[in-house]
Amino acid sequence: MIVAHIFLLSLSSKExxxxxxxxxxxxxxxxxxxxxxxxxxxxxPSVVSGNEDIRLxxxxxxxxxxxxxxxxxxxxxxxxxxxxLCPFEAQNDCDTALLGxxxxxxxxxxxxxxxxxxxxxxxxxxxxxxxxxALLSSGTLRIKKMKDLDNRVLGxxxxxxxxxxxxxxxxxxxxxxxxxVRVQVNSYRTCASxxxxxxxxxAVLPEPFATEARLLGARQMYEARGAEKSRGMIVFRSxxxxxxxxxxxxxxxxxxxxxxxxxxxxxxxxxxxxxxxxHYKISQQVADSLHLPxxxxxxxxx
Numbered sequence: 299m300i301v302a303h304i305f306l307l308s309l310s311s312k313e314x315x316x317x318x319x320x321x322x323x324x325x326x327x328x329x330x331x332x333x334x335x336x337x338x339x340x341x342x343p344s345v346v347s348g349n350e351d352i353r354l355x356x357x358x359x360x361x362x363x364x365x366x367x368x369x370x371x372x373x374x375x376x377x378x379x380x381x382x383l384c385p386f387e388a389q390n391d392c393d394t395a396l397l398g399x400x401x402x403x404x405x406x407x408x409x410x411x412x413x414x415x416x417x418x419x420x421x422x423x424x425x426x427x428x429x430x431x432a433l434l435s436s437g438t439l440r441i442k443k444m445k446d447l448d449n450r451v452l453g454x455x456x457x458x459x460x461x462x463x464x465x466x467x468x469x470x471x472x473x474x475x476x477x478x479v480r481v482q483v484n485s486y487r488t489c490a491s492x493x494x495x496x497x498x499x500x501a502v503l504p505e506p507f508a509t510e511a512r513l514l515g516a517r518q519m520y521e522a523r524g525a526e527k528s529r530g531m532i533v534f535r536s537x538x539x540x541x542x543x544x545x546x547x548x549x550x551x552x553x554x555x556x557x558x559x560x561x562x563x564x565x566x567x568x569x570x571x572x573x574x575x576x577h578y579k580i581s582q583q584v585a586d587s588l589h590l591p592x593x594x595x596x597x598x599x600x
Contacts, residue, residue, distance in 0.1 A: 350382040355392040355404035361429035361530040368558035379550040388484035403534040407459040420536035427530035431522040432508040437515025444471035450499035453483040459529040460502035467520035559593035
């Protein structure tokens, strides 16, 4: 306590204000995360195995939209595939379901996949997905360029593509990776809400949450480019892939996905509007402003 008191006395009034603001933001974020985690622990998603051929964990981001569309339009039923989509709000929840065997496959980004590989987790990349990410700053801050975010609080999940994009944005601005105070926020929806309510100075968000943040006044500081847009993938437990009888299910999964992206590329948001409103839980205004990526037919990444 004495050391902390001496440290505070050594700071100017402006430095004290910035320091205390960071501490309050971090404590507020931790409190919110603990509440969210407790809520998630008490609510177990319905992923109990039935007669499904594939149980797939998905997130409310544009990478997973073709699966939602194919399932809701009956494309998989027409192909004879019994697919169960298991929606989650955060990547770590998808991971828990996948590693625990509650689902057979899951959306995952490249950085998260590499993290699990280093831990010796037996996973197989099956398909590549496409999406968009952006680093945005709070609209209430007088921030016009990346360097204005120095020593500001950034919200994002751990060990994910969002961290890679933050590093790239900082590198292009000539800033060190430690220039931002990174606070772990696992749920994209929660992170977007915290940015809107000035509990975060900046956040890295995928679509459609990036569009929602921009409409609410957030400023885009950096967006994914080129190969950065294709960091997502669908992975399966190696044990599932090893069963040769599952090969036909995976082929049907790809065929249904390709049929879905053909429709999404041709008709855009209007053909999937009910999914965005009812399952992604975004507003009509956000849906009207959302630009979907031009999806490619899936490429196996094995």
